[in-house]
Amino acid sequence: MAPRLLEVYRREIMPAMMQKFSLKNKMAVPCLEKIVVNMGVGEALQDIKILEKAMEELSTITGQKPVIRRAKKAIANFKIKQGQPIGCKVTLRRAIMYEFMDRLINVAMPRIRDFRGVPPDSFDQAGNYTLGLNEQGIFPEIDYDKISRPQGMDITFVIKKAHSKERARELLKLFGMPFSVDESEYKKRFG
Numbered sequence: 001m002a003p004r005l006l007e008v009y010r011r012e013i014m015p016a017m018m019q020k021f022s023l024k025n026k027m028a029v030p031c032l033e034k035i036v037v038n039m040g041v042g043e044a045l046q047d048i049k050i051l052e053k054a055m056e057e058l059s060t061i062t063g064q065k066p067v068i069r070r071a072k073k074a075i076a077n078f079k080i081k082q083g084q085p086i087g088c089k090v091t092l093r094r095a096i097m098y099e100f101m102d103r104l105i106n107v108a109m110p111r112i113r114d115f116r117g118v119p120p121d122s123f124d125q126a127g128n129y130t131l132g133l134n135e136q137g138i139f140p141e142i143d144y145d146k147i148s149r150p151q152g153m154d155i156t157f158v159i160k161k162a163h164s165k166e167r168a169r170e171l172l173k174l175f176g177m178p179f180s181v182d183e184s185e186y187k188k189r190f191g
Contacts, residue, residue, distance in 0.1 A: 003098035006164045033160040039153045040087040062090045111138045117180025127162025131155045
């Protein structure tokens, strides 16, 4: 069975994007290519068990085994040698990607304390969106009592055929991404 967000994309988002940007062909509509979840674990230099715990938690959150990221070059100020493990990452595609995005938007983000939305301007030139989270405890898969230390993560949504930040932002907005609004926009909308 296809994930819920994939069905929503095919049934509602694709026609809405074609109408808004006057696209003639379905193949020209921007789509989600992959989601990359990255955890930088600088403390792994002193204790490798911290990296192992981060990998275990990332695996629980995403449902996929993470890959260890190693330092590309030595940095003396941070006491990092070339090839040392400094983090882990997971690349999600197809059904797992849509299921993760659904859980992130509808379950995890509402659990963030004092949540006012995600920044609307974190797009790069290609239209990819990167979001930073402060801790892994917002995901329901993680038992909050077993967390040894809060661990942040970066989540990058790689969008194919976006061609502009506006198209990419509209695609994520239609998926349900809760972008924050500034005070003047908030007053204009809600009085």
